[in-house]
Amino acid sequence: AGTTLAAPAIAQEMPSINWRMASSFPTSLDTIYGGGPELAKRLEEATDGKFKIQVFAAGELVPGLDAINATTDGTVECAHSVGYYNWGKDPAFACGADLPFTFSGRAKAAYNYHGGGLEKYNQFLEQYDLISFPGGNTGTQMGGWYRKEINTLADLQGLKMRIAGLAGRVVSKLGVVPQQIAGGDIYASLEKGTIDATEWVGPYDDSKLGFQKVAPYYYYPGFWEGGPTVSFFFNKAQWDQLPDNYKSLVRSCAQATDQNMLAKYDSKNPAALKELVASGAKLRPFSEEILTAAFEAANEVYAELSAENEWFKTQYEAMLQFRDDWYLYAQTSEYTFDTFMMIQQRNGKLAP
Amino acid sequence: AGTTLAAPAIAQEMPSINWRMASSFPTSLDTIYGGGPELAKRLEEATDGKFKIQVFAAGELVPGLDAINATTDGTVECAHSVGYYNWGKDPAFACGADLPFTFSGRAKAAYNYHGGGLEKYNQFLEQYDLISFPGGNTGTQMGGWYRKEINTLADLQGLKMRIAGLAGRVVSKLGVVPQQIAGGDIYASLEKGTIDATEWVGPYDDSKLGFQKVAPYYYYPGFWEGGPTVSFFFNKAQWDQLPDNYKSLVRSCAQATDQNMLAKYDSKNPAALKELVASGAKLRPFSEEILTAAFEAANEVYAELSAENEWFKTQYEAMLQFRDDWYLYAQTSEYTFDTFMMIQQRNGKLAP
Known part of the structure; x- marks a missing residue:
């Protein structure tokens, strides 16, 4: 100790990384599948091509429902999936994705990032050699x-x-x-x-x-x-080897992707719903x-x-008190504003 | 042409940047002010300290309401503010922040990122030598x-x-x-x-x-x-000098900060509302x-x-058709799910 030199700074700061990501989604589900390539693009751009993730659609490397397990066993370094796909292996996997009658997408983000949800999920995932970060949401799905x-x-x-x-x-x-x-x-x-x-x-x-x-x-x-979280799962041993700057970068890019998927769905669903009704739904x-x-x-x-x-x-x-407080609070400004706007929509007052 | 060498790659990729940001907010509004330091922290971490932004609270360098103008005139490289603070200079500044009876925070994100909102706002901002990206939201404010x-x-x-x-x-x-x-x-x-x-x-x-x-x-x-967008404003000439990897990084970190501020408010407001009512509101x-x-x-x-x-x-x-479509669509799954959960909340069925 004391006589060794640290590795050269450049090599430590910006190593070349080439990872593979197994997606649980087919490319035909372009918005949910798109979260994987979006994270990869953000990372590649921010590091000038040094941090690369190649994304494989469901079935290309492993079946879509095996993406998380393939990350645990090291077949791939990471996955883009929904935790509840692994619920048969352990029901607690579903808690980081969605449980019936818990949260809207909006409330889910608050719970994940600031209600202790993500920390608790990652404590559970350690036994499967995984760490995860939210990487998308669809909003409340249809029935x-x-x-x-x-x-x-x-x-x-x-x-x-x-x-x-x-x-x-x-x-x-x-x-x-x-x-x-x-x-x-x-x-x-x-x-x-x-x-x-x-x-x-x-x-x-x-x-x-x-x-x-x-x-x-x-x-x-x-x-x-009500607000299913799509997640990025990383093999914990691989994750731990990343330098701190890359870890921070992944977290920022994953959170940007998380918001962006919901924003994409929210921009596409309204027109699609009108078309569905026009064609017989x-x-x-x-x-x-x-x-x-x-x-x-x-x-x-x-x-x-x-x-x-x-x-x-x-x-x-851990979700229960947070859920109760949220749905009390949301009854005030958010719900009343939305309700008023919906009444105007029905009265034909919102469009030109 | 053809005989000059490009600058060395390292220097181009990761230049040292030291910028100053004027915030429109006092530190006492820790959540909305916090978006500035949060962006700075994400950038500094991801670049191992090479991209630094020093954030100044309202009044430290310039009055809070002058933060955007100080970015236009180059006193600072960037600002964290709300566009409508500049509405007296030009009412169109308000359009990138919030207009009465337009969007909830959820709809606003969809409009900003995928409804053309951000592009249109940046076209307007060019004449003020500015480019902006969303950098937070408070959710529907109280009346x-x-x-x-x-x-x-x-x-x-x-x-x-x-x-x-x-x-x-x-x-x-x-x-x-x-x-x-x-x-x-x-x-x-x-x-x-x-x-x-x-x-x-x-x-x-x-x-x-x-x-x-x-x-x-x-x-x-x-x-x-209904869903005011807090924005990061950058002096356009300074922005244009950033290498592409830094531009991409700023956009990712700004979008992560955008979602994160709303998630923070959504995690803090419910308990605060209960305390306010307990103390006489x-x-x-x-x-x-x-x-x-x-x-x-x-x-x-x-x-x-x-x-x-x-x-x-x-x-x-540009907002009108998007608003009409959103408030039609939102009446289905989102609103019905939330309404059902609020009924359970009132019936005491959500808490332990």
């Missing part, structure tokens, strides 16, 4: 496409619906029979009547698949995804009966999971 | 503090209110008499009755000033600031009569300004 109207709980009995993971477990308590079907097969399954309903994302992504032609009832809200809100029963079913699932899984319990319980 | 209840338009007649700029021009059409009073003098003015009301920001910032003790009626929403929504009249007054002001100022007209009209 999916249905061949028939769904007015009461009786209408849900035996309903075969393409819906996965934790959301599937919640709605199965209401009599829905969850189905696992790959994205490309959903349209044909609805057309043939093999399934009665499907959830997908929101108007912009849904509009590419033409569901309105075979299952025209388009329900809202997607109560199982019939918009329907879920009834209060269904929403209330689903909320109670979600709470039952949370009690079951909390009894079995300490990491789930810790994260879920 | 201010009032010594007496304000139920009808009659209650606004002759009301002396501390409210500035474009908002002041709108409410003056309703009979309010706008007053200009420095932040530090508001409390005493309300206590003595020199003024009847004041607007400030939202619960977190308002709670530091104790207005509930002298003007307890706390109205919402602050319809003149009486929450009141503005009546529909007042909101509707204010909306019509705002539209009159927009017609007047559009007739006088082409830059205002161009930017304002």
